[in-house]
Amino acid sequence: MCGIGLVLSALCSPCTACSVRSQACPCASTSPHPSPDSGGGPHANNSLESSHFDLELERRLCQRGPDHYQRLLRRVTTESNEDDAPRGFAIAMHSAVLHLRGDKVTPQPVEDSDDNVLCWNGEVFAMDGDDHEEDSKWMQASDTALLSDKLQLAGEKLQEMTLEELEKGSDPVVEVLRRVRGPYAMAWLHDRTKRVYFAHDRFGRRSLLYRRWGADLEGDFVADLAGTETTAVAFGASDLTRFVLSNVAVGASGEDLAQYRELPASGIYVLDLRARGSTEVGKLPAFRMEFHPYAPLGIKIDMTVSTAPAPTYVLDRFGCQLPCPAIDFDAVMAPQEEPSTLESSARALLLALSNAVGVRVRSVPPRPAPNGIAEARVAVLFSGGLDSVVLAALSHFHALPGEPVDLLTACFDEKSSFASPDRLAAELAHAELCALFPQRQWNLVQVNVPRAELSSKQHEIQTLMAPCDTHMDFNIGAAFWFLSRGRGELRKSAQETGKTTLDELNAFLKPQRGDLRELETEVAALSLFEDQSADDHTLLCPVRRCGRKRKHGCVLGVCKTCCFKMQRAVGKLLSDSENQHVDQREAQGYVAKLISMGLQSETHLDLLLDLLKTKRQEERGEKWNTTIEQPFLSCRVHRSKQEQGGKTTQSVRSPTSTIATCNPSPSCEYQTSARVVLVGIGADEQLAGYGRHRTTLINGGEAAMRAELRMDLGRIWKRNLGRDDRCIASHGRETRFPYLDENVVSTIATFPVSSLCDAQLPRGVGDKRALRLVAKTLGLRSCAGLAKRAIQFGSRIAKVSNNRSNRQTQGKNKFSSVE
Numbered sequence: 006m007c008g009i010g011l012v013l014s015a016l017c018s019p020c021t022a023c024s025v026r027s028q029a030c031p032c033a034s035t036s037p038h039p040s041p042d043s044g045g046g047p048h049a050n051n052s053l054e055s056s057h058f059d060l061e062l063e064r065r066l067c068q069r070g071p072d073h074y075q076r077l078l079r080r081v082t083t084e085s086n087e088d089d090a091p092r093g094f095a096i097a098m099h100s101a102v103l104h105l106r107g108d109k110v111t112p113q114p115v116e117d118s119d120d121n122v123l124c125w126n127g128e129v130f131a132m133d134g135d136d137h138e139e140d141s142k143w144m145q146a147s148d149t150a151l152l153s154d155k156l157q158l159a160g161e162k163l164q165e166m167t168l169e170e171l172e173k174g175s176d177p178v179v180e181v182l183r184r185v186r187g188p189y190a191m192a193w194l195h196d197r198t199k200r201v202y203f204a205h206d207r208f209g210r211r212s213l214l215y216r217r218w219g220a221d222l223e224g225d226f227v228a229d230l231a232g233t234e235t236t237a238v239a240f241g242a243s244d245l246t247r248f249v250l251s252n253v254a255v256g257a258s259g260e261d262l263a264q265y266r267e268l269p270a271s272g273i274y275v276l277d278l279r280a281r282g283s284t285e286v287g288k289l290p291a292f293r294m295e296f297h298p299y300a301p302l303g304i305k306i307d308m309t310v311s312t313a314p315a316p317t318y319v320l321d322r323f324g325c326q327l328p329c330p331a332i333d334f335d336a337v338m339a340p341q342e343e344p345s346t347l348e349s350s351a352r353a354l355l356l357a358l359s360n361a362v363g364v365r366v367r368s369v370p371p372r373p374a375p376n377g378i379a380e381a382r383v384a385v386l387f388s389g390g391l392d393s394v395v396l397a398a399l400s401h402f403h404a405l406p407g408e409p410v411d412l413l414t415a416c417f418d419e420k421s422s423f424a425s426p427d428r429l430a431a432e433l434a435h436a437e438l439c440a441l442f443p444q445r446q447w448n449l450v451q452v453n454v455p456r457a458e459l460s461s462k463q464h465e466i467q468t469l470m471a472p473c474d475t476h477m478d479f480n481i482g483a484a485f486w487f488l489s490r491g492r493g494e495l496r497k498s499a500q501e502t503g504k505t506t507l508d509e510l511n512a513f514l515k516p517q518r519g520d521l522r523e524l525e526t527e528v529a530a531l532s533l534f535e536d537q538s539a540d541d542h543t544l545l546c547p548v549r550r551c552g553r554k555r556k557h558g559c560v561l562g563v564c565k566t567c568c569f570k571m572q573r574a575v576g577k578l579l580s581d582s583e584n585q586h587v588d589q590r591e592a593q594g595y596v597a598k599l600i601s602m603g604l605q606s607e608t609h610l611d612l613l614l615d616l617l618k619t620k621r622q623e624e625r626g627e628k629w630n631t632t633i634e635q636p637f638l639s640c641r642v643h644r645s646k647q648e649q650g651g652k653t654t655q656s657v658r659s660p661t662s663t664i665a666t667c668n669p670s671p672s673c674e675y676q677t678s679a680r681v682v683l684v685g686i687g688a689d690e691q692l693a694g695y696g697r698h699r700t701t702l703i704n705g706g707e708a709a710m711r712a713e714l715r716m717d718l719g720r721i722w723k724r725n726l727g728r729d730d731r732c733i734a735s736h737g738r739e740t741r742f743p744y745l746d747e748n749v750v751s752t753i754a755t756f757p758v759s760s761l762c763d764a765q766l767p768r769g770v771g772d773k774r775a776l777r778l779v780a781k782t783l784g785l786r787s788c789a790g791l792a793k794r795a796i797q798f799g800s801r802i803a804k805v806s807n808n809r810s811n812r813q814t815q816g817k818n819k820f821s822s823v824e
Contacts, residue, residue: 007066007069007070007100007101007102007103007113007124007125007126008065008066008067008068008069008070008099008100008101008126008251008252008253008734009066009098009099009100009101009113009124009125009126009190009191009192009250009251009252010062010066010097010098010099010100010124010249010250010251010252011096011097011098011099011124011192011201011203011248011249011250011251012058012059012062012096012097012099012247012248012249012250013094013095013096013097013201013245013247013248013249013250013276014094014095014096014246014247015093015094015242015245015246015247016080016082016092016093016094016095057257058255059076059097061255062099062251062253062255063076063099063101065251065252065253065255065735066099066100066101066251066252066253067101068734068735068736068737069101069103069126069252069253069734069735069737070100070101070102070103070737071101071103071737072101072102072103072104072110073100073101073102073104073110073112073113074099074100074101074102075099075100075112075113075114076097076098076099076100077097077098077114077116077122078095078096078097078098079095079096079098079122079194079196080093080094080095080096081093081094081095081096081199081278083199083278083279083280092242092280093278093280094278096194096201098114098122098124098192098194099114099124099251100113100114100124100125100126101113103680103737103738103739105128105368105369105370105680105681105739106128106144106146106147106148106149106368106370107145107146107147107150107370108370111147111149111150113125113149115149115150115153117153117154117156117157118157119157119160119161119196119197120196121153121156121157121160121193121194121195121196122193122194122196123149123152123153123156123191123192123193124191124192124193125148125149125152125153125189125191126189126190126191126211126252127148127185127187127188127189127190127191127205127206127211128148128187128188128189128365128368128739128741129143129148129151129152129185129186129187129189130143130144130186130187130364130365130368130746131143131186131187131364132184132185132186133183133184133186133303134184140364143368144364144367144368148187152181152185155181156178156181156193159177159178159180159181160177160178160195160197160198162177163176163177163178163195163197163198163200164195164197164198168279172237176275176297178193178195178200178202179202179273179275179297182202182204182273183273183297183299183300185206186746186747186748187206188205188206188208188210188211188740188741188742188745189204189205189206189210189211190204190205190206190211190212190213190252191203191204191205192250198277198279199277199278199279200275200276200277200278200279201275201276201278202273202274202275202276203250203268203273203274203276204268204270204272204273204274205268205270205722206270207270207271207299207302207747208270208687208718208721208722208726208742208745208750209267209270209721209722209723209726209727210722210726210730210740210742210745211252211730212252212253212267212726212727212728212730212731212734213250213251213252213267213268213727214250214251214252214253214254214265214266214267214268214472214727215227215248215249215250215251215265215266215268216248216249216254216264216265216266217245217247217248218245218246218247218248219240219243219244219245219246219247220241220243220244220246221244225266226238226240226244226294227266227268227269227274227294228266228269230274230294230295230296231269231271231272231296232271232272232296232298233271233298234298235295235296235297235298236295236296237293237294237295237296238293238294239281239291239292239293240291240292240293240294241291241292242292245292248276249265250268252730252731252734253469253731254468254471254472256471259467259471262468262471262472263471263472263474264472265471265472266472267472267722267723267727269722270722270723271298271299271719272296272297272298272299273296273297273299274294274295274296274297275294275295275296275297276292276293276294277292277293277294277295278292279292279293280292281293302747302750302751302754303751317329319352319355319356321356321359321360321363321402322360322363323359323360323363323367323402323403325359325363325402325403327355327356327359327402327782327783328782328783328784329352329782330348330351330352330355330778330779330782331348331782346757346759346760347759347760347774347775347778348778350756350757350760350774350775351760351775351776351778351779351782353752353755353756354749354752354753354756354775354776354779355779355782357746357748357749357752357753358395358396358399358743358744358746358749358779359399359402359403360746360748361743361744361746361748361749362396362399362400362402362403362683362743363399363402363403364746365383365681365683365741365743365746366382366383366400366403366404366681366683367403369382369383369680369681371405372678379405379407379408379409380408380409380678380679381408381409381410381411381448381677381678381679382404382405382408382678382679382680382681383400383404383410383411383679383681383682383683384410384411384412384413384450384491384677384679384681384682384683384738385397385400385410385411385412385413385682385683385684386413386485386488386489386682386683386684386685387412387413387414387431387434387435387449388414388427388430388431388685388794388796388799388800389414389427389428389429389430389431389432389433389434389435389787389788389791390427390430390685390788390791390793390794390799391688391773391776391777391780391788391789391791392685392688392689392694392744392776393683393684393685394434394437394438394780394785394787394788395685395776395779395780395783395785395788396683396685396743397410397412397434397438397447397683398438398441398442398780398783398784398785399743399783400683401438401442401445404445406444409445409446409447409448410445410446410447410448411448411450411491411677411679412431412435412438412447412448412449412450413450413452413488413489413491413493413677413682414427414428414431414449414450414451414452414488415427415452415453415454415484415487415488415800415802416428416451416452416453416454416800416801417454417456417459417484417800417801417802417804417805417806418800418801418804418805419453419455419456419805421801423451423453425799425800425801426794426798426799426801427794427796427799427800427801428451428800430787430788430791430794430799431449432449432496433787434785434787434788435447435449435496437784437785437786437787441783441784441785446497447497448495448496448497448675448677449495449496449497450491450492450493450494450495450496450675450677451493451494451495451496452487452488452490452491452492452493453493453494454487454802456805456823459483459487459802459805459806459823460823462483462486462487463479463483463822463823465486465735466479466482466483466486466732467479467820469482469486469731469732469735470482470728470731470732473727473728474819474820475818475819475820476806476807476818476819476820477797478728478820479806479820480796480797480802480803480806481725481728481729481796481797482728482729482731482732483732483802483806484796484797484800484802485729485732485733485796486732486733486735486736488682488733489682489732489733489734489735489736489738489740490736491676491677491679491736491738492674492675492676492677493674493675494673494674494675495673495674495675523770523790524560524616524620524639525558525559525560525640525641525767525770526766526767526770526771527616528560528561528562528613528616529562531609531612531613531616532605532609533561533604533605533609533610533613534547534548534562534603534604534605535547535603535605546563546564546567547562547563547603548563548564548567548602548603549601549602549603551563551564551566551567553565553566553567556568556642556643557642558641558642558767558768559640559642559643560638560639560640560641560642561640565643567602568640568642568643569643570598570602571599571602571638572638572639572640572643574595574598574599575599575613575614575617575637575638576637576638577591577592577595578592578595578596578614579614579617579618579621579637579638580637596610617637617638618637620637621637679738680737680738680739681738681739681741682733682738682739682740682741683741683742683743684729684733684740684741684742685742685743685744686721686725686726686729686742686744686745687718687721687742687744687745687750688744688773688776689717689773689793690714690717690718690721691714691717691718691744691750691753691754692753692761692762692772692773692775692776693710693714693761693762693772693773694772694773694793695717695793696768696793697713698710698713698714698761698762698772699762699764699768699771699772701713702758702762702764703764707758710758710761710762711758714761718750721745726742753775756775759774760774760775761773761774761775762774768792768793769790769791769792770790772792772793777789777790805823806823
C-alpha cells in the first residue's frame, strides 16, 4: 500500500506568476524531467524547494507509507504564447510506500523506459482472464512493477492511435485497468500522448480525493462525468488552473478541507492535456477529460466438493479443506424453501470468502521472527459480531502455522470499566476461537479509550475523515483510528480452566443470545395460537381476552404479562427440581390454564414441552458445561426486562472477571506488529444485514430489497470506505475487505432473496442467512445468532462523544466537538 498524490498546475505567463501564489511553482525547473535528489534515503525528495502544502502532503502520505517517499516533477507543454512562454501544465507526482509485496521495497513513483510515471496505491490480487498460475505471480512479486510493465505495453499501443481512433475505439490503458481485481487508487502519466489516467477501484476501497481550482467552481465536471457510459468534456485552461488528487485532504483550515471531494468510483478518468483548437473565435485551446465506466463483474469460483453421498468438506483454491455447509435437523427454514437452496448459497459463500481471505493473508510476505518468536502479520478489526468472527476463523486456514493472529477490539465506555456490548461479544468469540483452533495463538487486543484521550485526538481524526464531517463520521472514524493504532491490553488464548466462559458470557449478553433467537423462531413454527389474519389484530397479544399489544421478539409472541404467566406454568410442568415438583393434579391445572389462554390444543402444548426438553438435553450435552442452570423457557425480551427490574434471583457476574488467560498478569500492554488488517465492511450491504432491508422486503417485496442492496453497494465508496481507509491507513496499516472481493460480490449477487433475508424470522436469524449458516458450519455458535450492531453503538463511542449534549445528536448532524 502507498500514499499517492498528484498536483497539476497550469503554466502561466511568465511561469513564475502562478495563479496560486502561496504554492512553490512546480514548473521552475528548466528540464521537463527533473531528477530526484542525489542524497537518496527512504524519504528522498527533489531539488526544488517544497512549499507548506508539499510538506503537509508529504507528512500525510508518509503516515500511510513509512518505508519510502519520493516526488517527481514533469512539465507537459503544448504551445508557446506571444511572449514565447510555454502553455501547458506542471505535474508533481508524490508516492509514499508501505512495503507489503515482493522481496524488497519498490520505490515510487515508478518511471519506465518510456518515461511514463505510475503512482500506485493498491493490491493486484488477480487480473480478469488470467488463470490461477498467473494469479499466483501477482501474489509473490511486486504488483507495482508488474502493473507498470503492463501499462507500458498498453501505452505503446496507445501512442500508435490517432485522436479520432482513440475517441471512437477502446483505450488499451483503460482495458488494462478494467481487468484489475483488487483495491487500488492510482495515477499514471503517459509521456508521449500527455494523458493522465486516475481512478480507484469499483468499490472505492482506497480513498482518492480531488480538488479543482478554476474559473467556474460552481459546477463540477469531474463528478458530472461519472455514469454508466463513456463520456467526455472539453475545458479551457482557465477551468483547470490547479488540480489536486490525493489519498488525503490537505489544507490550512477546515474550510479548505471541505473543498475536497471523493472521486466517483464507478470508472476510470483520463485527463488529456493535448491542446485542441477551439471552435470559438478568441478562445484558448481546449483540453479534454474522459470517463470510462467499469464493466459488470463476472463470476470466477472454483469449488471441489467431497464425493461422499453427504459431502462433508469442500476445497478452496489453496487446497484448504473446509466443512461443507448443511442444514441441521433443528434449523429453521422458510415456508416452501428447499434446504438445498440455502445450503448451496452458503457453500458458494464459504468458498468465495475463504479464497478472498486466503489471497489477502497469503500475499503478505513472511517476517523474520526475533528470538524465534513469531509476530502477527495480520490483524482483524474484531467486534465479536458475525462478520468479523467469520473472517477471523477463516484466517486460521491461511496464516502460517505457529503465527499468531491479532484481534483488535475497541471500547470507549470508561464508566462501565470498558464492558461495552462489542467488548463482551469479542471476549465470547475469542474464547470460542481458542476452543475451535487451539493450535493458533489468538491475541485479543483490548483497545480501551478514555474520554480524555478521545478528546485529545479529535483534531487529528477530523482532519483525516475530511471531507466527511458528520457526527456519525467522527464516531466511526475515531473507532477505526484507535483500533488500527493497535495498542491495548493483551489477552491470549483461554485456558481450560475458563471452560464456563461461553455460558457466562451468553448469560451476560442475554438480550442478544443466539439460542433464544432460534428458540423464538422454533416456537413460532409450532403455531400455538390460532392464526389471526385481520390486519388490525396483528399487533395484539393472541392470548384469549387479553387485548394488550404483543412485544416483537417475545419467544411466545405475546405481551409481557401473558409471557410471564406462561413461563411460570411451563416451568412448573417441566421442573425437575424437588422444591418445584408438582403432582398430577397440579399439572392438570397448569395445562388447563394454558389451554384457557388460547392454545389451540393439548397436542400443541405437548409439542412445546417436547421442544423445550430437547433444548435442555442439548444444553447439558454441550462440551461447554455451565454452573448456571437456565429456565426451560426463557424470553430474551421479557426476561431481560424482568432482570432489569431486579426481580430475578440469579446473579450473573461480568465475564471479564471470570475468564482465565494464559497471561496471569492483570494487564499487558501490547502493540500489534500487523501491517494488514481484515475488516468486515460490505457484508451488511450485500447480505441484507440492516433493519431497513427487512422493512423494504416487507413493504416492497423482493425487487425493492434488491434495489436497496444495489443502492447500498453503489454508494459504499462515498458513505464508508474513503473515510475508513484514511483513518486506518494513517497508522501505516493496509485495510483489506474480503467481503468486497470481486468474486465474493459476484457470488452473492446470484443468491436468491431467501438466502439473504426472511422477514418472517427474527433479527439475528432471518438476516444474512447464508453467512449465519457459514458461521455455524465453522463451529461459531456465539456469533451466529447476534443481530447487527453498529460499531458506534457497540463500542459506546456514540454515548461518550455526545455525553454532555442536552439533546440527542443525530448521526447526520455536523460534528463539532467531543466536549
